[in-house]
Amino acid sequence: MKRGKISNNVIRRLPRYLQQMEDLAKNGVDHISSKALGRQMGLTPSQIRQDFSCYGEFGQQGWGYSVPYLREQISAILGMKRGYRLILVGIGNLGHALLKNFGFERYGFTLAGAFDVNPELVGTELSGLRVAHIDTLEEFLKMEAVDIAVLTVPGDAADATAKQLARCGVRAIWNFTNTELAVSRKGTLVENIHFSDSLLSLSYFLTESLDAT
Amino acid sequence: MKRGKISNNVIRRLPRYLQQMEDLAKNGVDHISSKALGRQMGLTPSQIRQDFSCYGEFGQQGWGYSVPYLREQISAILGMKRGYRLILVGIGNLGHALLKNFGFERYGFTLAGAFDVNPELVGTELSGLRVAHIDTLEEFLKMEAVDIAVLTVPGDAADATAKQLARCGVRAIWNFTNTELAVSRKGTLVENIHFSDSLLSLSYFLTESLDAT
Secondary structure (H helix, E strand, O other): OOOOOOOHHHHHHHHHHHHHHHHHHHOOOOEEOHHHHHHHHOOOHHHHHHHHHOOOOOEEOOOEEEHHHHHHHHHHHOOOOOOOEEEEEOOOHHHHHHHHHOOHHHHOOEEEEEEEOOOOOOOOEEOOEEEEEHHHHHHHHHHOOOOEEEEOOOHHHHHHHHHHHHHOOOOEEEEOOOOOOHHHHHOOEEEEOOHHHHHHHHHHHHHHHHHHO | OOOOOOOHHHHHHHHHHHHHHHHHHHOOOOEEOHHHHHHHHOOOHHHHHHHHHOOOOOEEOOOEEEHHHHHHHHHHHOOOOOOOEEEEEOOOHHHHHHHHHOOHHHHOOEEEEEEEOOOOOOOOEEOOEEEEEHHHHHHHHHHOOOOEEEEOOOHHHHHHHHHHHHHOOOOEEEEOOOOOOHHHHHOOEEEEOOHHHHHHHHHHHHHHHHHHO
């Protein structure tokens, strides 16, 4: 289906819908009305119908949504069926945490490589991956198709590493470096995890709540 | 000033404005027009004026915004002048990464404690904090005022730990556990960092971009 321009807010809700479908499936729920789904997710039923209508018709009037069907559809829309191959660049504490706990496979992703400069790490095996030296990154990217790079290098190495990745054909970077990457202005897709934005939002809501009491 | 209901989108842009002011200050920029600021941030000038008008009048017609003044105002709105005290609960890889690299002080926060169950960690010093056993958490919270808990425990311990924190008077939780915390429905402020939402959004945009070519 040809899609019109879909708002960022709708796109950002898709992973939340997926998570909700997984929770429902886990609890043995097989189908759900837009009303019940809305109540669970803090959205109105018409909001939910509108969101899904951007991608097709997933529900049946009077019966609601099939949980497994919706889960399949959303997984496909999110690209989880494409078999994207990821590499992790920078295996510090954060890289370790992602390797050990994130579960990339759960979302249909394959971890194809892990790179660092630390001689104590290079050659060791972490979660089934052998850590390679970052000097071998370009060579690796010539041989292997990589769709997404998870960038967890120190901030001062972020921009140069991102440029190298982009030059070698990596189209998407998941950026944990709290640095605006210049490649994002040249067509590389960059998704930033800004820890500070999140904490400052919490601080805002706390301030608002303290001032109201 | 009494504030009306401010949209979540506006609130979520405040930390971005702050970051932009810091970058401008670093580059020696002293004042900026809403037009130039909009160009830098991908927003329209009227959007920027509207956002700020929720909180007062920060600019001068024809001159624009003073960078240091705007930075001060936004810091205050975000609660960075309140001297919030934080504790870190769960010092695994992610906890380590936050302790070492996040720089809580930069945002006016004080790290008041760090807690874990791992006997090899308890008693050691990390970034100037001595790690305490999680069994001493309640006692600690009786003695010390804590505003925000950073929750980086394993997922299966998340809900119980959050309940304990809420019961001991912690009003805000920065939640890295990828678990919906039940306390969020009982008035505790919870800000979730959902890594998977972010990666799946990137996967969505990559899919869209590959399908367009």
